[in-house]
Amino acid sequence: MSTRHVLLGLLAGGSSHGYDLKRRYDERFPQARPLAYGQVYTTLQRLVRDGLATVEGTDSDGGPERTLYRSTDEGSRELARWADEVTPPAPFVTNEIFAKVVVSILVAAAAGGDRTSDAAAYLQAQRAAHMARMRELTELKTTPGTDLSTVLSADYALAHLDADVRWMTTTATRLATLTAEVDTT
Template structure:
């Protein structure tokens, strides 16, 4: 997730200070990815260093207020018109866990899959409840409601895809278990042939 571009996009709409940016980001994304205010201010410092935002002074309460520069607005426009790259996928902890589980002796991969499926199903049920309680993104005129609805849809689709993938992993493990006895038997036959120096049919 690009906090940098998200903060720039918010600042393009008007000057804000760090706590306002954090609150606005979390409001629009339904607090799905909470931001640490320290991360916000660190990002603002880097954006200012890069000439993408500038401080406009402090407000009456002493908060340093920032606004996007023309270069910052240009970067936001580029971000919105450039597809998210899939050339280097983000690290997926679950995929890494399963890849290692099938190669580490003594790990019950089936149990790993079942536990994850239960957790993902519970998350999917939570997302579905949130969708039922919240305003319908297709009917709401509030753009923040629409934004949260889109994020929630993404979470639902992601959980559904993860459950399908876990089902696929389980099926592959079953096939591999069925193929293993045949491969073991073939290895034993080869060993007999090698030991006696004869070709076994």
């Protein structure tokens, strides 16, 4: 997710302070990777530097001084360009789970262990972790009063976790062949 574009999107509704942008980010993207306040302010400074946002003023409301930001016309155009771009599917699938399966075969081979059972044990443990997370997300999305953003984020994560679990099941059935291939290379 592009933090700069998400912040520009949040600014599209009008001027805002960094603190308010962070709060609205957390509300709109509850299942996303957390956004630190420092990242918000650093990104806002870059948006201003690049002419995509401007400082509209400061106020303190009896507390610390807060800077008010707004999107510029160029920021609005940049946001529209980004929103219209089709996100290309990843050209290469980088999968840490697959890498760990291969590495577990290599490590077991180097140690003289049972290469297939070490990889199978890893896949079983990883599958259990995925299933636990899937139960958490299912509970979250079925909790009465859960907002639609949270439900949609959970659905997205569940679909990806389900694909991983299906891949792990398929890979587990092919471990003997994979081990033979790893042994010959």
